[in-house]
Amino acid sequence: MWRRVASFSPFISSTKSSILSQLVPTMKIWESFTTEAPIPVNHGISSKDSTPFITFVLGGPGSGKGTQCAKIVDTYGFKHLSAGDLLRREIARNSEYGSTILDTIKEGRIVPSEVTVRLIRREMELSDNHKFLIDGFPRSEENRISFERIIGAEPNIVLFFDCPEEEMVKRVLNRNQGRVDDNIDTIKKRLKVFEALNLPVVNHYAKKGKLHKIWAVGAEDEIFEQVRPAFAGCEVISES
Numbered sequence: 001m002w003r004r005v006a007s008f009s010p011f012i013s014s015t016k017s018s019i020l021s022q023l024v025p026t027m028k029i030w031e032s033f034t035t036e037a038p039i040p041v042n043h044g045i046s047s048k049d050s051t052p053f054i055t056f057v058l059g060g061p062g063s064g065k066g067t068q069c070a071k072i073v074d075t076y077g078f079k080h081l082s083a084g085d086l087l088r089r090e091i092a093r094n095s096e097y098g099s100t101i102l103d104t105i106k107e108g109r110i111v112p113s114e115v116t117v118r119l120i121r122r123e124m125e126l127s128d129n130h131k132f133l134i135d136g137f138p139r140s141e142e143n144r145i146s147f148e149r150i151i152g153a154e155p156n157i158v159l160f161f162d163c164p165e166e167e168m169v170k171r172v173l174n175r176n177q178g179r180v181d182d183n184i185d186t187i188k189k190r191l192k193v194f195e196a197l198n199l200p201v202v203n204h205y206a207k208k209g210k211l212h213k214i215w216a217v218g219a220e221d222e223i224f225e226q227v228r229p230a231f232a233g234c235e236v237i238s239e240s
């Protein structure tokens with residue numbers, strides 16, 4: 001069936017609506033062709049025996065999410081799913097939405113949640129692992145609510161890498177990975193989006209007692225020492 005992607009409007013509070021209307025792309029162009037039924041809430045990933053164990057990784061651009069995720073993968077054996085990487089892969093493989101995703105990333109805006117969540121869902125279904133590290137997601141309440149609706153699960157753990165803007169800008173400008181959004185104009189836009197949309201997500205998980213806030217300045221290994229306690233209940237597969 002052809003399904004038009006849902007509007008953001010139910011999730012936008014009146015006070016934020018003007019800034020949000022500048023931050024999100026026009027939704028009308030996004031349609032998805034799908035025969036999938038939504039996975040029922042509380043039943044996890046349909047094709048797998050084990051209930052998924054989900055960690056969301058939040059933080060501004062350049063706060064060190066990807067860097068710390070690599071350590072979590074090595075130490076605790078999670079499957080790393082970076083929402084940004086999945087979207088960049090769609091651009092690289094010239095998929096139906098590739099050019100629209102590219103324009104959205106260049107503008108530092110948020111890709112409609114249904115697109116991103118379906119990419120994440122596909123990777124979760126394809127993976128043999130049941131421990132997922134979902135990096136750069138959810139970027140907004142709308143992302144969060146879409147995930148709950150489409151995947152039918154909530155995260156077990158939420159990490160939030162808290163980093164001063166100045167430090168984030170410095171790191172992104174020095175990153176040198178050839179990303180189209182690693183330039184000062186796009187970084188400013190990404191920071192605006194982050195400031196406008198991240199806090200409600202953080203507050204939501206703080207209220208649920210799932211949030212682990214990490215001060216993301218210092219040596220990478222020192223930061224990882226703050227990460228470890230969040231995974232105290234997880235098996236260590238390799239001491240790093």
Ligand SMILES: Nc1ncnc2c1ncn2[C@@H]1O[C@H](COP(=O)(O)OP(=O)(O)OP(=O)(O)O)[C@@H](O)[C@H]1O
Nearest residue numbers: 060061062063064065066067171172175218219220
């Ligand atoms: N603790 C740290 N101190 C200094 N530099 C760091 C630290 N952690 C990561 N970096 C560097 O900062 C840059 C950004 O890190 P990383 O890619 O992990 O951030 P990110 O949060 O995933 O960013 P984005 O949201 O843009 O993908 C990289 O070049 C990385 O090597």
Ligand SMILES: Nc1ccn([C@@H]2O[C@H](COP(=O)(O)O)[C@@H](O)[C@H]2O)c(=O)n1
Nearest residue numbers: 083084104105108109110111136137139
């Ligand atoms: N949930 C998400 C995650 C990312 N994006 C877009 O990708 C850009 C890069 O993301 P990184 O996590 O790799 O920094 C980001 O600025 C967004 O344009 C998204 O839309 N939704």
Ligand SMILES: [Mg+2]
Nearest residue numbers: 065066082084
């Ligand atoms: Mg990253």
